[in-house]
Amino acid sequence: KNEVEQSPQNLTAQEGEFITINCSYSVGISALHWLQQHPGGGIVSLFMLSSGKKKHGRLIATINIQEKHSSLHITASHPRDSAVYICAVSPWGAQKLVFGQGTRLTINP
Amino acid sequence: NAGVTQTPKFRILKIGQSMTLQCTQDMNHNYMYWYRQDPGMGLKLIYYSVGAGITDKGEVPNGYNVSRSTTEDFPLRLELAAPSQTSVYFCASSYARVSNQPQHFGDGTRLSIL
Numbered sequence: 001k002n003e004v005e006q007s008p009q010n011l012t013a014q015e016g017e018f019i020t021i022n023c024s025y026s027v028g029i030s031a032l033h034w035l036q037q038h039p040g041g042g043i044v045s046l047f048m049l050s051s052g053k054k055k056h057g058r059l060i061a062t063i064n065i066q067e068k069h070s071s072l073h074i075t076a077s078h079p080r081d082s083a084v085y086i087c088a089v090s091p092w093g094a095q096k097l098v099f100g101q102g103t104r105l106t107i108n109p
Numbered sequence: 110n111a112g113v114t115q116t117p118k119f120r121i122l123k124i125g126q127s128m129t130l131q132c133t134q135d136m137n138h139n140y141m142y143w144y145r146q147d148p149g150m151g152l153k154l155i156y157y158s159v160g161a162g163i164t165d166k167g168e169v170p171n172g173y174n175v176s177r178s179t180t181e182d183f184p185l186r187l188e189l190a191a192p193s194q195t196s197v198y199f200c201a202s203s204y205a206r207v208s209n210q211p212q213h214f215g216d217g218t219r220l221s222i223l
């Protein structure tokens with residue numbers, strides 16, 4: 001079993017829909033990262049959080065440390081949100097990130 | 110803003126050839142990382158460095174070598190290319206530990222070994 005599991009693996013939605021991507025992990029962590037990988041391949045960091053909730057524009061990330069679970073929400077989704085969204089955790093005491101397999105999101109106009 | 114720059118973007122190698130993937134960052138970051146991304150799999154850490162002169166193995170270091178002679182540069186060396194090393198390689202950097210700082214990624218190098 002992977003230390004970081006994302007669901008769903010693939011998600012197709014219509015423009016304007018509210019999107020939720022889930023991430024569960026099995027180890028104690030000091031931080032959780034959400035990343036976006038564009039169709040061209042580049043990877044950008046969206047959020048880094050260790051508790052609570054963060055918001056940036058239409059994107060919201062939440063984390064429940066007790067449940068070892070995080071969600072990434074996209075409000076009023078747009079075709080330009082189509083990308084692979086990757087969850088990664090920083091285990092306690094480690095100098096590295098452990099990555100989930102990613103969720104491929106497609107937003108149709 | 111250059112950020113993290115990787116070269117080349119694409120490369121085809123024959124089995125047994127060697128090559129160096131270049132990575133440089135202009136953000137004065139201490140921490141640098143090399144990952145590989147295989148289809149349907151999460152990113153796997155190959156090697157990382159916490160500062161000039163210091164490197165350490167990640168999850169999948171076999172078949173690769175690194176050096177960190179300067180803060181800016183962190184090249185990845187493949188000595189005897191094998192088909193199993195066909196992958197997309199990403200270099201990343203962060204100012205401090207990933208428990209405290211986000212990572213900045215290069216655009217990737219797509220490598221095929223034939």
